[in-house]
Amino acid sequence: MKKIKFRNLHRDLGYFYIGLIVSFAFSGLLMNHRDAWHPEKYTTETKEIEVKLPEESEINEKFSEDLGKQLGIDDKMRRHTVKKGDFKISFENHDVEIDMKTGKGEIISFVKTPIISQAMKLHKNTSNFWIYYSDIFAISLIIIALTGTIMIKAGKFSWKNRGWKLAVAGVIFPLIFLFLLG
Template sequence: MKQATIRNLHRDLGYFYIGLIISFAFSGILMNHRDSWHPEKYTIETKAIDVKLPSDEKDITEDYAKELGKTLGIDDKMRRHKVDEGKFKISFEKHDVEIDTKTGKGEIVSYIKTPIISQMMKLHKNNSNWWIYYGDIFGISLIVIAITGTFMISAGKFSFKNRGWKLALAGIIFPLLILLFV
């Protein structure tokens, strides 16, 4: 391929995907820290509750969790429930409930989705067929952008042949070391 063709391909793919690259990068950073804070949603109310739970954990079923949600005034679609490490947790679309199984004390946290950020984070979670194919095309395009970038400067001390390959090798080795040792 000619130098001009490589530059044009690199430039045009970069321009076409700039919005998606920034969205993925930004939402990826947020998702990396989702265990520390919830960028996708924010709390609008926290309410203390005191509930009498069944003494046998086997009686804390999905139906029980749905009924308890209604009793607590939660008019929301239940997503999941679990009893783990002495806590009964129910996750609804707009509420989270957590109750200590021994004391019955707990709280309801009501939240709403963070505008724009929650939509961007869906990019990482979406698994519809059309998005999967678009994501595949995007991934292939990123590979093309990376490869054509190695040919952008063909000669001189900053070329891939003289300097770039060392940085590329370091960029490959670093995440491999993290995966192996962390």
């Protein structure tokens, strides 16, 4: 009788969460490679510019914000840097890159990638609702995993004979990466 209840719970939770599991896996893959390619946004326009820049010591946050406004950029500024002779300003939907010596540069405009941008928000969202929902999801995954351990009948491939060893290996594997790469 217990096996039937666990089997039903396992099945129903699995069906209920399959969409979220796939969404999380998809957005996780995108997040893992966001430094190599910017899956959340893509370039829509590159515009050449030429501006007169002050000395590097005079470039600060206020100057960067004001320059963005002069260039017609109205979205929020994230950061500015001066490195290796290049002045860079990063905005939410634009990047500005200017050569410090010549004043020549470009404005790169971005647009959010449909569906991919929204999927990546699954991993970034910090609203209370989403945190609690994610907690319920995590607990449900634990329940799915534990109920799955008793579904295989006794024998060569049962939890008792083989499954627990693979589960321990599944815990040890990421720990090795945490300690070796961390």
